[in-house]
Amino acid sequence: MRLPCGCTTKYMATSFCRRVLASSYFGVLGRRGCNTAAFMPEAAGFEGVSGRAALQEFSVSNSESFWAAVARHRLSWIAPFHTVQDCDLSRGRIKWFEGGKLNVSVNCLDRHVHTCPERVALIWERDEKGSEVKYTYRELLEMTCRLGNLLRRHGVKKGDCVTIYMPTCPLAVASMLACARIGAAHNVVFAGFSADALAERIRDAQSSTVITVNQGVRGGKVTELKKTVDTAVQSCPTVQKVFVAMRTDNPVAMTARDIAMEEEMLKEDVVCEPAAMNSEDVLFLLYTSGSTGKPKGLVHTQAGYLLYAALTHRYVFGYHDGDVFGCVADIGWITGHSYSVYGPLANGGTTVLFESTPIYPDPGRYWDMVERLKISQFYGAPTAIRLLLKYGDQWVNKYDRSSLKTLGTVGEPINTEAWEWYHRVVGEGRCPVVDTWWQTETGGICIAPRPSDPEAEIVPGMAMRPFFGIKPVLMDSEGKVLPSNNTSGALCMAQPWPGMARTIHNNHQRFIETYCQPYPGYFFTGDGANRSAEGYYQITGRLDDVINVSGHRIGTAEIEDVVNQCSSVAESAVIGYSHTIKGEGVYAFVVLKKDVDIKEEDLCRELNNMVSKKIAKYACPDCIQFVKRLPKTRSGKIMRRVLRKVADCDLNSLGDLSTLDDPATVQEIIQGHSELLSKQKK
Numbered sequence: 001m002r003l004p005c006g007c008t009t010k011y012m013a014t015s016f017c018r019r020v021l022a023s024s025y026f027g028v029l030g031r032r033g034c035n036t037a038a039f040m041p042e043a044a045g046f047e048g049v050s051g052r053a054a055l056q057e058f059s060v061s062n063s064e065s066f067w068a069a070v071a072r073h074r075l076s077w078i079a080p081f082h083t084v085q086d087c088d089l090s091r092g093r094i095k096w097f098e099g100g101k102l103n104v105s106v107n108c109l110d111r112h113v114h115t116c117p118e119r120v121a122l123i124w125e126r127d128e129k130g131s132e133v134k135y136t137y138r139e140l141l142e143m144t145c146r147l148g149n150l151l152r153r154h155g156v157k158k159g160d161c162v163t164i165y166m167p168t169c170p171l172a173v174a175s176m177l178a179c180a181r182i183g184a185a186h187n188v189v190f191a192g193f194s195a196d197a198l199a200e201r202i203r204d205a206q207s208s209t210v211i212t213v214n215q216g217v218r219g220g221k222v223t224e225l226k227k228t229v230d231t232a233v234q235s236c237p238t239v240q241k242v243f244v245a246m247r248t249d250n251p252v253a254m255t256a257r258d259i260a261m262e263e264e265m266l267k268e269d270v271v272c273e274p275a276a277m278n279s280e281d282v283l284f285l286l287y288t289s290g291s292t293g294k295p296k297g298l299v300h301t302q303a304g305y306l307l308y309a310a311l312t313h314r315y316v317f318g319y320h321d322g323d324v325f326g327c328v329a330d331i332g333w334i335t336g337h338s339y340s341v342y343g344p345l346a347n348g349g350t351t352v353l354f355e356s357t358p359i360y361p362d363p364g365r366y367w368d369m370v371e372r373l374k375i376s377q378f379y380g381a382p383t384a385i386r387l388l389l390k391y392g393d394q395w396v397n398k399y400d401r402s403s404l405k406t407l408g409t410v411g412e413p414i415n416t417e418a419w420e421w422y423h424r425v426v427g428e429g430r431c432p433v434v435d436t437w438w439q440t441e442t443g444g445i446c447i448a449p450r451p452s453d454p455e456a457e458i459v460p461g462m463a464m465r466p467f468f469g470i471k472p473v474l475m476d477s478e479g480k481v482l483p484s485n486n487t488s489g490a491l492c493m494a495q496p497w498p499g500m501a502r503t504i505h506n507n508h509q510r511f512i513e514t515y516c517q518p519y520p521g522y523f524f525t526g527d528g529a530n531r532s533a534e535g536y537y538q539i540t541g542r543l544d545d546v547i548n549v550s551g552h553r554i555g556t557a558e559i560e561d562v563v564n565q566c567s568s569v570a571e572s573a574v575i576g577y578s579h580t581i582k583g584e585g586v587y588a589f590v591v592l593k594k595d596v597d598i599k600e601e602d603l604c605r606e607l608n609n610m611v612s613k614k615i616a617k618y619a620c621p622d623c624i625q626f627v628k629r630l631p632k633t634r635s636g637k638i639m640r641r642v643l644r645k646v647a648d649c650d651l652n653s654l655g656d657l658s659t660l661d662d663p664a665t666v667q668e669i670i671q672g673h674s675e676l677l678s679k680q681k682k
């Protein structure tokens with residue numbers, strides 16, 4: 001007999017299963033009676049806290065008691081923590097659960113294997129439709145242990161950092177968990193990044209070990225990941241070993257440094273002693289873009305990150321045992337880390353690893369997968385929703401979506417049309433849509449419609465309510481907290497939470513300057529937000545020079561650095577502009593050197609190739625406009641505000657141009673823009 005938690009009766013007598021069954025039973029009571037402890041078993045000891053609103057309030061005002069109780073309940077500890085938190089946001093000091101020792105892979109695997117070994121942990125939705133592969137918790141633990149032993153045998157030690165350059169697949173998850181098992185940090189680099197971008201991240205992380213695959217397969221196209229690694233490591237003297245897994249049957253050239261991963265794993269034992277890690281030891285680095293040309297390696301640590309990913313996964317999406325969680329993000333981004341891997345696995349859930357694209361082999365791919373895998377929670381990006389909306393309802397309606405309970409979005413604001421379509425067509429008007437706001441820096445979801453009350457009102461296109469323990473504030477331009485509703489300002493967090501990033505690898509000063517100094521005592525997110533009359537948050541977008549292309553973050557300075565390396569270019573200004581599918585597109589205004597005699601089309605091609613080679617394809621400009629000069633203030637600063645308005649065809653509100661050195665530049669640029677538009681229309 002199969003139980004609701006996915007186990008067979010054989011394993012029923014275990015304490016874990018009893019807890020699962022008990023909590024789902026109480027879940028029903030909780031809905032009826034609004035009993036706090038029933039809704040959130042962790043809250044059982046909070047005297048006098050009755051109801052979900054009170055619990056939310058308690059989690060913020062009694063943050064230490066809240067997080068201590070949750071940490072004890074949710075995580076398995078080797079040694080208990082003695083100090084819940086030791087944080088000083090003004091100095092960038094963030095420490096949680098000190099004294100505690102644990103192993104993240106044990107929390108994600110062993111404890112579920114002990115109770116429900118045959119429960120499915122991963123469903124790998126391979127690029128080739130209909131060829132999904134399932135891995136039980138037992139199988140994933142075995143794979144992780146073999147790999148952990150292999151890495152250890154090849155000299156990877158506690159404290160080392162392993163770079164993982166792989167598509168979304170079970171071996172990538174096992175690689176992350178194997179690092180966690182032996183105490184090494186991982187640095188997953190999105191497999192769409194170029195050799196140069198990969199090399200920069202390997203060097204900054206000082207990795208001596210890289211894990212990759214022979215080739216990637218996505219949308220039916222093969223990418224040469226091993227060759228990209230070969231090119232990258234030429235400029236990475238630290239790299240000693242490259243582990244190569246086989247995603248396709250095509251052999252690749254191997255050097256003395258390369259190790260055939262699967263073959264070698266077979267020789268290893270299926271038991272691997274887990275390292276006892278301190279709560280604040282590094283779990284992973286993840287590089288993301290900031291407002292300078294250099295990406296920053298945000299550092300997440302063990303206990304706080306895992307706890308926060310698990311708790312948000314459970315409560316924001318209403319994940320219950322037996323559900324199938326479908327997050328379609330790539331593991332190269334934070335969403336893949338927190339909601340394809342760590343959150344669901346810490347909760348003993350079944351998680352989908354999506355290797356393909358929303359339109360391969362056709363625009364019904366997501367919904368075909370929902371039907372086939374019986375996905376309960378689907379978590380995707382607004383850009384994909386906007387794209388699929390254009391293909392029409394028939395691609396959705398073809399498939400049975402009755403398994404769906406919750407729909408989520410992340411990465412960028414979702415416009416009302418896309419939200420309505422997602423809700424009405426995909427969710428048949430019966431699944432709540434949760435627009436979740438968070439960042440690489442926050443580790444997990446911070447603002448989302450229903451963290452505490454599964455029946456609370458949801459307003460389309462709004463992230464709405466803070467998660468447990470999260471205290472958002474809006475700041476005015478003078479750095480003062482805006483106390484009332486119906487207002488907008490810079491979004492900051494007034495108190496620390498366990499999931500937040502601890503530092504920037506090798507550059508704590510940059511961490512302090514970026515996040516802690518702009519509003520002393522607060523964590524600055526870099527985003528702007530509105531707070532409605534009802535107190536709900538709506539994110540308006542970045543306040544810095546970071547743009548969000550199809551939900552992928554990129555600093556305009558990074559693109560400018562590449563464009564400016566072209567021998568024909570004198571200078572450039574890159575900005576984001578509204579794009580109907582991507583949310584934001586990349587617009588480059590480029591000034592050529594004198595006497596450059598190359599056709600504009602050829603130059604555009606060259607610039608695109610350069611960006612693709614140095615960064616990634618997604619960062620390539622959608623529009624390149626050659627201009628004689630850029631609009632600059634008398635002090636020489638480029639007036640980007642004006643460029644954004646021109647690119648968005650918003651010429652009625654160009655604002656004050658009196659500080660421009662020569663206001664005539666603006667007219668030239670407007671003229672050039674309209675010529676470009678009419679050329680594109682033809």
Ligand code: PRX
Nearest residue numbers: 410411412413435436437438439440539553
């Ligand atoms: O601008 C916000 C936007 O994405 C940024 C974070 O990007 P990244 O670190 O790559 O993480 C993306 C996935 C968590 C934020 O600063 N963003 C994220 N979610 C939303 C959003 N903007 C509006 N609404 C959201 N729900």
